[in-house]
Amino acid sequence: MSTNNERDVILSIRHVDVSFDVGGKKKFKAVSDANFDIYRGETFALVGESGSGKTTLGRAAIRINPCSAGEILFNGERISGKISRQQDRNVIKNIQMIFQDPAASLNERATIEYCVSEGLYNFHLYENEEERIAKVDKALEDVGLLPEHKSRYPHEFSGGQRQRVGIARAMIMEPQFIIADEPISALDVSIRAQVLNLMNKLKKEKNLTYLFIAHDLSVVRFIADRIAVIHLGKIVEIAEAEDLFMHPVHPYTVSLLSAVPMPDPIIEKQRESIVYTKEEDDPNASPREMREIRPGHFVYANDEDMVAFEKRMQKLESFHAN
Amino acid sequence: MAERKVVLSAKDIEVKFRVRENYLTAIRNVSLDLYEGETFAIVGESGSGKSVFTKTFTGMLESNGRVTNGSILFHDKDLVQLKSDKDWEGIRGAKISTVFQDPMTSLNPIRTIGSQIVEVIEKHQKISKKEAKEQAINMMTRVGIPNAADRFDEYPFQYSGGMRQRIVIAIALSCHPEILICDEPTTALDVTIQAQIIKLIKELQQELGFTTIYITHDLGVVAKVADRVGVMYGGQIIEYGTVEEIFYDPKHPYTWALLSSLPQLGIKGEDLYYITGTPPSLFNKIIGDSFAPRNPNALKIDFAKEPPFFRVTDTHYAKTWLLDPRAPELDKPEVIHDLHEKIEHMTGKGGAFYVDE
Numbered sequence: 084m085s086t087n088n089e090r091d092v093i094l095s096i097r098h099v100d101v102s103f104d105v106g107g108k109k110k111f112k113a114v115s116d117a118n119f120d121i122y123r124g125e126t127f128a129l130v131g132e133s134g135s136g137k138t139t140l141g142r143a144a145i146r147i148n149p150c151s152a153g154e155i156l157f158n159g160e161r162i163s164g165k166i167s168r169q170q171d172r173n174v175i176k177n178i179q180m181i182f183q184d185p186a187a188s189l190n191e192r193a194t195i196e197y198c199v200s201e202g203l204y205n206f207h208l209y210e211n212e213e214e215r216i217a218k219v220d221k222a223l224e225d226v227g228l229l230p231e232h233k234s235r236y237p238h239e240f241s242g243g244q245r246q247r248v249g250i251a252r253a254m255i256m257e258p259q260f261i262i263a264d265e266p267i268s269a270l271d272v273s274i275r276a277q278v279l280n281l282m283n284k285l286k287k288e289k290n291l292t293y294l295f296i297a298h299d300l301s302v303v304r305f306i307a308d309r310i311a312v313i314h315l316g317k318i319v320e321i322a323e324a325e326d327l328f329m330h331p332v333h334p335y336t337v338s339l340l341s342a343v344p345m346p347d348p349i350i351e352k353q354r355e356s357i358v359y360t361k362e363e364d365d366p367n368a369s370p371r372e373m374r375e376i377r378p379g380h381f382v383y384a385n386d387e388d389m390v391a392f393e394k395r396m397q398k399l400e401s402f403h404a405n
Numbered sequence: 406m407a408e409r410k411v412v413l414s415a416k417d418i419e420v421k422f423r424v425r426e427n428y429l430t431a432i433r434n435v436s437l438d439l440y441e442g443e444t445f446a447i448v449g450e451s452g453s454g455k456s457v458f459t460k461t462f463t464g465m466l467e468s469n470g471r472v473t474n475g476s477i478l479f480h481d482k483d484l485v486q487l488k489s490d491k492d493w494e495g496i497r498g499a500k501i502s503t504v505f506q507d508p509m510t511s512l513n514p515i516r517t518i519g520s521q522i523v524e525v526i527e528k529h530q531k532i533s534k535k536e537a538k539e540q541a542i543n544m545m546t547r548v549g550i551p552n553a554a555d556r557f558d559e560y561p562f563q564y565s566g567g568m569r570q571r572i573v574i575a576i577a578l579s580c581h582p583e584i585l586i587c588d589e590p591t592t593a594l595d596v597t598i599q600a601q602i603i604k605l606i607k608e609l610q611q612e613l614g615f616t617t618i619y620i621t622h623d624l625g626v627v628a629k630v631a632d633r634v635g636v637m638y639g640g641q642i643i644e645y646g647t648v649e650e651i652f653y654d655p656k657h658p659y660t661w662a663l664l665s666s667l668p669q670l671g672i673k674g675e676d677l678y679y680i681t682g683t684p685p686s687l688f689n690k691i692i693g694d695s696f697a698p699r700n701p702n703a704l705k706i707d708f709a710k711e712p713p714f715f716r717v718t719d720t721h722y723a724k725t726w727l728l729d730p731r732a733p734e735l736d737k738p739e740v741i742h743d744l745h746e747k748i749e750h751m752t753g754k755g756g757a758f759y760v761d762e
Contacts, residue, residue, distance in 0.1 A: 280676045280677055346652065
């Protein structure tokens with residue numbers, strides 16, 4: 084990406100494809116040609132509907148799903164494809180994940196102490212028992228739980244507390260990069276706010292970088308610095324969060340924004356959502372790629388699209404100027 | 406409002422569940438008048454009792470649960486008195502039907518879509534197989550299934566999530582009910598599909614004239630669908646009013662808290678507002694205002710005596726001592742002042758994300 088060259092890139096996704104075998108020789112391309120950088124210290128949101136490939140791409144970044152094309156660089160080193168065992172461990176330690184459903188992602192028959200220490204055990208990140216316990220206590224404290232919670236089991240906690248355990252488990256590895264896959268979708272409104280606040284606090288304290296995967300644009304606006312919108316395996320638009328909300332140019336982004344109901348009856352009663360139907364791929368159309376329509380604002384387009392998008396962008400700009 | 410016809414009237418409903426040796430009081434003296442043709446939304450967090458309350462209208466409480474007090478008047482019949490499934494036959498599914506959250510669990514995976522719709526029609530109407538099939542296909546077309554006749558013999562797995570929910574709606578509406586209870590009907594669906602389903606329910610409501618109860622925890626959805634809103638907390642409706650009253654002039658501290666924690670109102674770089682503590686345990690007897698322990702501005706009386714409903718307008722009532730003339734003046738939190746202006750500012754003028762086709 085041309086701008087922001089001076090910014091420190093932590094994760095670089097370069098023309099990545101992820102495909103799955105679907106019986107015989109058939110392949111299903113879940114992600115195609117994803118190409119973007121994530122800067123150190125930012126929250127980068129990947130937003131799309133179910134089946135859009137957002138989780139697949141997130142999982143590719145921690146080597147769960149192999150890339151079928153392209154490469155992924157972490158701190159400038161390639162981490163996709165074949166890498167050494169040492170590098171593999173390095174990736175696991177430095178890239179951690181927070182999952183959607185805290186009830187499902189914690190071992191219900193293990194104590195919180197074990198759940199949180201598991202990473203430490205696997206990597207022998209402690210000198211002795213005392214140090215391990217101290218680390219667990221610290222991790223629990225960081226997420227707002229108490230040391231005495233250690234001996235409890237996941238079912239003894241509320242949904243919000245369980246998600247805190249999930250976060251503590253990731254934090255104890257002292258990662259640089261966290262992939263949060265729909266971390267608040269399963270939580271109630273008031274608990275969502277707590278978890279989002281916690282994630283923001285930890286980000287500041289520990290200089291973390293987040294890849295925040297979500298389907299809900301309204302949450303993402305609050306937490307993300309930049310947003311990428313993904314549709315059917317293709318990233319269609321990337322921009323700074325406010326910029327994306329104020330100047331959405333790709334028709335899919337527009338339809339996604341219009342579909343999320345806002346908590347305001349006056350607005351909702353007069354608003355119609357816009358349905359996006361992907362037009363048939365015209366075989367004669369020139370190929371599309373990510374293009375920079377404004378500094379830092381990228382959209383998936385070809386020459387013809389760019390004319391329309393540019394027109395739309397100018398309209399939006401003059402609209403917001405008034 | 407006063408002249409509008411009441412289709413269903415619940416009075417002082419109390420529901421208890423037997424859990425091992427204990428009794429849990431899930432619903433505590435809730436009353437509700439439902440007006441013909443309206444959409445009444447019930448909002449609340451998980452465990453607030455919103456689903457349990459509406460399940461009493463169709464006699465679908467889990468087997469350890471019982472309505473222990475109150476009455477539900479519907480067509481001069483008290484639904485609380487109905488006991489056996491036979492008593493319920495003419496009502497459940499016929500006059501009051503429900504659309505549940507997850508279409509995959511409410512449809513039978515090993516029977517065809519068509520047979521599942523026909524079954525309901527045959528159960529409640531005395532008509533021939535052929536007529537029932539015709540009606541079913543008609544209903545499928547109504548809810549927006551293309552080539553309904555061809556898809557009649559397909560199975561649920563051959564339908565997408567949104568299509569399945571359309572089928573569940575078709576089944577629920579196949580007997581032309583007077584009341585449709587939508588229990589988080591779009592929570593499991595994608596936002597774009599959610600928008601379609603909401604629109605569909607609205608259109609069908611205008612066409613068929615039923616009354617809708619809409620249960621959700623999503624305040625955006627409430628703003629979109631509701632005429633009136635009831636906010637539930639700790640097994641009680643603590644505030645109700647028109648949708649505008651609840652969003653722009655809320656009176657109960659819990660409603661304030663719920664609106665304040667909306668991520669849409671968050672300011673980047675600052676903490677979101679959140680509610681401290683946990684909801685009350687329903688095993689214990691709740692004394693006073695159930696929200697008081699989590700309310701930073703709770704009054705002394707909130708811990709001692711349960712507040713009654715205070716009238717705000719003819720349509721708007723709230724169960725909080727703050728409305729007592731003796732209570733200190735307390736305004737809603739800053740973050741939800743000028744809600745409409747704030748959100749309008751975020752979405753661009755006129756409310757729509759500005760689009761020019």
